[in-house]
Amino acid sequence: MSKNKKISKEKSIRRAKTMTEIVISLALLGAGGFFVRNAMKDAATVQTSPYFDDKDIAVTDADSTTVPDPNQMIFESKTVDTKDKFRGDLILVNEDHEYFSGDEDLVSIIEMNEENERTCFSAVDSTYTILRQVYEPMARMIQDFSDQYDNDRLIIYGSYRTKDFQQQLYDDDVANSEDGKSTKVAKPGFSEHESGLAFDFTEADNYDYDGTGDYAWLNANCYKYGFIVRYTKAKEKITKIEDEPWHFRYVGVPHAYYMDANDLCLEEYIDLVRQHPYDGEHLEFKDDKDVEYEVYFVKSDDGSDKTTVPVPNGVRYEISGNNVDGFIVTVYKNQKPLVEVAPTKSFEDVSELTTDEDEESEENVSDVDTDETEE
CATH class of the missing domain: 3.30.200.180 (Phosphorylase Kinase; domain 1)
Structure with missing residues (x-):
């Protein structure tokens, strides 16, 4: 075989081999494209799972240390x-802070006792009044004392006073003092009694009350009912009023407790x-x-x-x-x-209501003429 024919044959073999490799490569590329196209088609038709919650998920900051307080008001x-x-x-009522009176919601102590069938204590007469919200805790305190000691001798000897009556008491105390000053009676307009928040005790045996004996229970436990013994010897320099173990003042349970606990x-x-x-x-x-x-x-x-x-x-x-x-x-x-719940009415009750309801007015309680000389 000639040399030229040999070379020509070798080229033909190489050319056939190259063509075969190209065909195989194209076949592989075509098959790959076919599978990719079908995979994309199948992926597009997949339905969302019914268990998938399509909501935004909050991402927690790993560096955050602030935790909300569920009890924060x-x-x-x-x-x-x-x-x-x-x-x-x-309200603070003393020689530096005047009480601006008016529109006090007052009740007669004796009338309230009769209405509630209480017999464990009394007042001088029916004209002795006190603020409505003070009556109930005062009465409960005295009732508890009476139940414990079988004592029904307490009398309310001082309660609400008008400014004019306070003036009378003040003038009388000044007239009887040696230096023309009063350390027992507050100036008119500056007495707690004018607010209706305070009352004085006496007792039916000696018409005196010093907070000793069985009565010491009242002075020691009054804070549980929202009261304080307003004037004590230890605080005379601050209150400017001498020791009065019979004088009680309503401030409410939380404040009475704190004042008692912290003197x-x-x-x-x-x-x-x-x-x-x-x-x-x-x-x-x-x-x-x-x-x-x-x-x-x-x-x-x-x-x-x-x-x-x-x-x-x-x-x-x-x-x-x-x-x-x-x-x-x-x-x-x-x-x-x-929440105060109003009493419900039936349809029949409502239909019977008229617009001509009578308006009741409260009568002013007259001044009390007694020999009281306390604050």
């Missing part, structure tokens, strides 16, 4: 009359609460029944008729003026707001 704004800082169970008079307590403003650290404590309270102060907006007071949402609270410069908010933690 939410506060909202409440608008009150600025002049109401002169009203409430916690504070009302002047000291009002100053303490003022150091706990809403936007600062609140005064928080438990009473001896493990009821939790939170107390804070809101300064009154004296340049406006209205003051905005922050109050907790969905939690029981009370607002009282302090008769000085603002409002004290008392929060009953973990307690729902008190």
Whole structure:
């Protein structure tokens, strides 16, 4: 075989081999494309699983250390009359802070006793009155005392007084003093008795009350009913009134408890609460029944008729003026707001109502003429 023919044959073999490799490669590429196309087609027709929750999932920041407090109170704004800082169970009435009287909701002590069939105590006569909200805790305290000691000799010897009657008592005490001053009777307009929040005890045996013997129970336990012994010998320099173990003042259970537990008079307590403003650290404590309270102060907006007071949402609270410069908010933690439920009426009852209902008016109670000389 010639050399040229040999070379030509070798080229032919190489050319056939190359063509075969190209054909095989094209076949492989075609098959790959076919499978990819079918896979895409099948993927497009897959339905969403019925168990898939199509919602955004919050991503937790691994570096975050802030945990929301589920017990944290939410506060909202409440608008009150600025002049109401002169009203409430916690008003401070003393020689520096006058009581601005008016619209007291007073009840006769004797008439209330008769209505509630209470015989464990009495008052001098039916003209002796007290604020309506004070009567019930006062009566419960005396009833508990009477049940324990079988004693029904207590008499309310001093309660609400008009400014004119307070003037009479003050003038009489000054006339009988050696230096022309009174340390037993507050100046007219500056007595707690004018607010209806205070009362004095005496007893039917000696017409005297010093808070000793069986009666020591009342002075020691009055805080449980919302009362404090307002004037004690230890606090004379602050109150400017001599020791009066017979003089009780209503302030409400949380505050009476705190003052008793910490040996504070009302002047000291009002100053303490003022150091706990809403936007600062609140005064928080438990009473001896493990009821939790939170107390804070809101300064009154004296340049406006209205003051905005922050109050907790969905939690029981009370607002009282302090008769000085603002409002004290008392929060009953973990307690729902008190709701007064109106009595329901049937359709027949409602249909019988008329628009000509008579309006009842309360009669003013006349001044009491007695020989009282206490504050």
